[in-house]
Amino acid sequence: MIKFFLGLEFSKIAAKMFKLEIIMIVVAVFSVMVVVVDNKKAKKIIAIFCIILTVFMIVIYTKGIYNILTLKQYPKCYYFGQEKDENANGNGRIFDNSGNIIYQGEFSQSVYHGEGKEYAYYLDDTTGKEKTFLEYEGEFYLGLRSGQGKLYNKYGEIL
Numbered sequence: 576m577i578k579f580f581l582g583l584e585f586s587k588i589a590a591k592m593f594k595l596e597i598i599m600i601v602v603a604v605f606s607v608m609v610v611v612v613d614n615k616k617a618k619k620i621i622a623i624f625c626i627i628l629t630v631f632m633i634v635i636y637t638k639g640i641y642n643i644l645t646l647k648q649y650p651k652c653y654y655f656g657q658e659k660d661e662n663a664n665g666n667g668r669i670f671d672n673s674g675n676i677i678y679q680g681e682f683s684q685s686v687y688h689g690e691g692k693e694y695a696y697y698l699d700d701t702t703g704k705e706k707t708f709l710e711y712e713g714e715f716y717l718g719l720r721s722g723q724g725k726l727y728n729k730y731g732e733i734l
Contacts, residue, residue: 601628646685648718652677654685675707686718693720697729 646654649669656667663682670676680691687693695710708731713724726734 648685649677654682656682673705675705680715683717687715688717689715691715695729 646652646663646669652669652671654663654667654669656663657665658667659665663685665682666680667682668676669678675696676694678687678691678693680687681689683689690713692709693711694707696705696707698704699706706729708729709727711720711724711726713720714722716722728734
């Protein structure tokens with residue numbers, strides 16, 4: 576099922592994803608400003624601006640240029656990319672709820688299939704923050720690593 580998100584929580588995730596999501600962040604911020612601002616004229620201008628950007632995003636999603644899906648195989652993650660019949664098909668990316676990328680590449684029937692990059696995370700000892708690193712880059716077949724590929728450690732060194 577295609578889900579369309581607009582708001583502050585999603586904006587946090589979106590900020591780490593595509594440049595297109597910057598529009599969502601702007602709409603979320605301006606939506607909050609509509610509530611906070613006292614000037615009626617300013618509220619009206621901000622509201623119109625939010626509506627225009629929201630319509631722009633809806634057009635992009637409905638034209639199949641960009642879609643958000645929740646996939647059964649990845650229930651706590653979001654897929655952004657090409658879809659057909661509510662399945663991930665074509666190029667796309669999967670992100671977890673924190674906005675961390677999990678996979679980027681080709682999909683077929685909602686599983687990794689074709690060329691792709693799989694990412695992993697570790698906690699940085701000095702900062703205590705999660706760090707993303709490319710773990711595998713190569714071919715996938717029906718959701719599994721298959722064929723030619725490269726495996727990396729958290730320092731970017733090929734194993």
